[in-house]
Amino acid sequence: MSEMMLRDAVVRLTLLTRSFEQGGVRIDVLRGVNLAVAPGEIVALLGPSGSGKSTLLQAVGLLEGGFGGRIEIDGVDASALDGDARTVLRRDKVGFVYQFHHLLPDFNAIENVVLPQMVAGKTRGEAEARATELLDALGLGARLDHRPSQLSGGEQQRVAVARALANRPTLVLADEPTGNLDEKTADTVLGQFLELVRGTGSAALVATHNERLALSMDRVVRLHEGVLQ
Numbered sequence: 001m002s003e004m005m006l007r008d009a010v011v012r013l014t015l016l017t018r019s020f021e022q023g024g025v026r027i028d029v030l031r032g033v034n035l036a037v038a039p040g041e042i043v044a045l046l047g048p049s050g051s052g053k054s055t056l057l058q059a060v061g062l063l064e065g066g067f068g069g070r071i072e073i074d075g076v077d078a079s080a081l082d083g084d085a086r087t088v089l090r091r092d093k094v095g096f097v098y099q100f101h102h103l104l105p106d107f108n109a110i111e112n113v114v115l116p117q118m119v120a121g122k123t124r125g126e127a128e129a130r131a132t133e134l135l136d137a138l139g140l141g142a143r144l145d146h147r148p149s150q151l152s153g154g155e156q157q158r159v160a161v162a163r164a165l166a167n168r169p170t171l172v173l174a175d176e177p178t179g180n181l182d183e184k185t186a187d188t189v190l191g192q193f194l195e196l197v198r199g200t201g202s203a204a205l206v207a208t209h210n211e212r213l214a215l216s217m218d219r220v221v222r223l224h225e226g227v228l229q
């Protein structure tokens with residue numbers, strides 16, 4: 001599908017740039033990235049360590065400023081928004097899964113999935129029903145009361161997946177979501193993640209080093225010398 005023809009893109013990046021300066025040396029990490037992701041499309045973002053995958057996901061997730069070019073999320077030009085409006089756009093449209101789970105340590109599995117839903121305005125009853133449905137689908141029905149420290153690495157990542165999908169985001173951003181797990185667990189968790197993303201109808205942009213896992217997604221893009229190939 002031609003990127004130019006993709007009118008209803010969930011994400012559209014146009015000539016996205018980002019440079020960092022350290023010790024007087026400037027590194028141009030993103031040098032004009034163009035990307036359009038269709039609704040429901042799952043895109044693997046491949047690239048060697050240091051190529052800028054995390055930097056790109058931070059841009060799309062509206063987590064950091066300092067970018068040149070244009071970032072549109074679901075048709076909204078994010079660069080035209082102030083900080084509060086960006087926060088609302090992120091909260092309403094985007095779910096995140098990181099390499100390390102970033103769960104709240106003092107809350108159990110179900111509470112970690114309930115909280116972002118309550119922030120988004122759901123009632124506790126609705127939020128608990130959705131959290132239970134997701135955690136059950138991820139095989140964690142017997143672990144709802146466990147805190148992160150009482151869960152294995154794979155189980156922690158599954159809770160993080162449930163949290164990311166709880167508000168039915170238009171877009172899920174995942175940065176090496178299984179990079180911290182052994183190969184077998186990584187395959188299982190990624191398979192469940194992709195199945196749930198498909199079930200939710202979300203689009204996803206998934207950064208990974210793993211070519212094999214990338215090939216199970218709808219499309220692969222590669223970050224090389226600051227642009228996508």
Ligand SMILES: Nc1ncnc2c1ncn2[C@@H]1O[C@H](COP(=O)(O)OP(=O)(O)OP(=O)(O)O)[C@@H](O)[C@H]1O
Nearest residue numbers: 020021022029047048049050051052053054055056
């Ligand atoms: N805040 C920052 N200040 C200075 N340099 C930075 C900053 N953030 C990232 N960089 C540099 O930008 C480059 C890209 O980093 P980034 O983390 O996006 O790569 P990556 O492809 O996600 O790598 P990895 O696969 O190892 O996670 C690296 O050279 C990094 O050192």
